[in-house]
Amino acid sequence: MSEIDYGARARLDYIENQLEALFPDTYVPFGAANATGMPAAVVELARAGNPIAAIKEYRNITGAGLAEAKAAVESIR
Numbered sequence: 130m131s132e133i134d135y136g137a138r139a140r141l142d143y144i145e146n147q148l149e150a151l152f153p154d155t156y157v158p159f160g161a162a163n164a165t166g167m168p169a170a171v172v173e174l175a176r177a178g179n180p181i182a183a184i185k186e187y188r189n190i191t192g193a194g195l196a197e198a199k200a201a202v203e204s205i206r
Contacts, residue, residue: 175205
């Protein structure tokens with residue numbers, strides 16, 4: 130990751146902590162909200178930096194086409 134990516138990640142973490150403090154009973158972190166309804170194995174592969182494996186797993190589980198699987202995996206990251 131570049132220095133800009135680290136800075137953006139730090140800002141996002143700060144914002145998420147603030148939102149969680151403001152709305153402790155209803156706040157859903159961005160990463161969790163982004164992966165709602167997605168098979169756990171696909172989410173794990175995508176977040177581990179293995180998008181190709183995640184796409185293959187998504188296709189195996191759902192029977193989706195390549196374009197649909199790619200869009201689904203890209204929505205996780």
